[in-house]
Amino acid sequence: MTTRLVSGARIGAVSVLALLLAGCGIRATEVPTNFGPAPSRVRCSLAEPDASAQAARGLPVQVFLLCGSSLVTVDRTVRVPDGAADSGRRMLVAQGLLNQLATPPSPAEKEAGDSTDVRGGITVSGPRPGDPEDTLRLSTAPDSLTSYALAQIVCTFSDSAAAEGDGSVVLGGPGAEPPRRWQCTDEVRARPGSKEPPSRDVAGE
Numbered sequence: 365m366t367t368r369l370v371s372g373a374r375i376g377a378v379s380v381l382a383l384l385l386a387g388c389g390i391r392a393t394e395v396p397t398n399f400g401p402a403p404s405r406v407r408c409s410l411a412e413p414d415a416s417a418q419a420a421r422g423l424p425v426q427v428f429l430l431c432g433s434s435l436v437t438v439d440r441t442v443r444v445p446d447g448a449a450d451s452g453r454r455m456l457v458a459q460g461l462l463n464q465l466a467t468p469p470s471p472a473e474k475e476a477g478d479s480t481d482v483r484g485g486i487t488v489s490g491p492r493p494g495d496p497e498d499t500l501r502l503s504t505a506p507d508s509l510t511s512y513a514l515a516q517i518v519c520t521f522s523d524s525a526a527a528e529g530d531g532s533v534v535l536g537g538p539g540a541e542p543p544r545r546w547q548c549t550d551e552v553r554a555r556p557g558s559k560e561p562p563s564r565d566v567a568g569e
Contacts, residue, residue, distance in 0.1 A: 408431035408432065408434070408436050408476060408477055408478070422441035422442050422443040422444065422460075423441060423442050423443070423444050423457065423460075423525075424439065424440075424441055425439075425440050425441060425442050425457070425460070425461060425464070425524060425525075426438065426439055426440070426520075426523065426524075427440050427461060427464045427465050427516070427520045428465075428515070428516045428519040428520045428523075428553075429465075429469060429473065429478040429479065429480050429516070430478065430479045430480060430481060430512055430516070430556065431476070431477045431478050431479070432477065433555060433556075433557060434553060434554050434555070434556070435515060435516065435519055435552070435553045435554075435556050436478065437523075438469075438473060438478060440464045442456070442457055442460025442461060442463075442464060443456075443460065444456045444457060444460070451490065453525075454490075454525065454526055455488065455489070455490055457524060457525045457526045458488045458500050458521065458524075458526035459487065459488050461520050461521065461524055461526060462482070462486050462487070462488055462502075462517070463484075465480055465482040465516055465517065465520060466480065466482045466483060466484040466485075466486065467480075468480070480516065481510050481512035481513040481516060482513045482516050482517060483513070485503075486502055486503055486504050487502070487503040488500050488501065488502055488503070489501045489503075491543075492536075495534075495536065495542075495543055495566075496534050496543070496566050498527065498528055498533075498534050499534045499535075499536055499543045499566075500521065500526065500527075500533065500534065500535055500536070501535070501536040501537065501538065501543065502517075502535060502536070502537055502538070503537075503538055504537065504538070505537030505538065505539060505541070506535045506536075506537060506544070506546070507537070508537075511556060511557055511558070511559075511560050512556050512557055514546075514560065514561060515548075515552050515553075515556035515559075515560070515561055516556070517535075518533060518535070518546045518547070518548050518552070518561040519548035519552065519553060519561075521533040521535070522546070522547070522548045523548065531547060531548055531549075532545050532546060532547045532548070533545070533546055533548075534546075534566055542565070542566070542567065543566055544563040544564060544565060544566060545563060545564050545565075545566050546561045546562070546563045547561055547562050547563070548561060549561070549562065
């Protein structure tokens with residue numbers, strides 16, 4: 365009789381424990397499980413400041429790189445000689461930013477998941493007669509760039525000393541087409557591959 369009571373108590377305790385585990389969303393099992401490490405995710409940010417970027421001397425700037433399907437900022441530097449006139453300084457900054465965008469990401473940036481779609485060899489010049497004075501003309505027409513590269517350039521320029529600092533930049537190409545004012549929006553930063561920077565005619569500005 366005592367043995368039956370003890371066995372019944374044990375069965376009852378096991379049943380209660382099973383109900384408690386089920387209530388917590390935990391499935392009782394006698395077999396150890398090992399789901400392995402959590403899946404890795406792209407960080408899109410540097411674990412620590414990039415030593416190679418810090419070692420370079422020049423004007424501190426930020427450029428927009430690609431990480432996954434969005435844009436992220438990274439710290440870089442561009443060289444601007446002391447005493448450069450405002451217009452000349454602006455061109456030097458713009459060209460330096462283009463060069464930085466075309467530079468392959470550092471090992472630390474690659475580890476963070478960063479990449480760039482801007483190709484080397486693009487140059488920038490100032491306005492032509494009839495252009496707004498803040499126009500930047502690229503050696504490659506903006507419309508011929510990939511949506512990723514255009515978003516990188518527009519967002520980098522509009523957030524720098526190369527533009528007026530209002531979230532937009534006036535860009536033109538090497539041809540006779542008039543320049544347009546391009547904007548870096550939240551949608552562009554979030555989805556540069558599917559959301560092209562909006563632009564408008566600058567005639568009359």
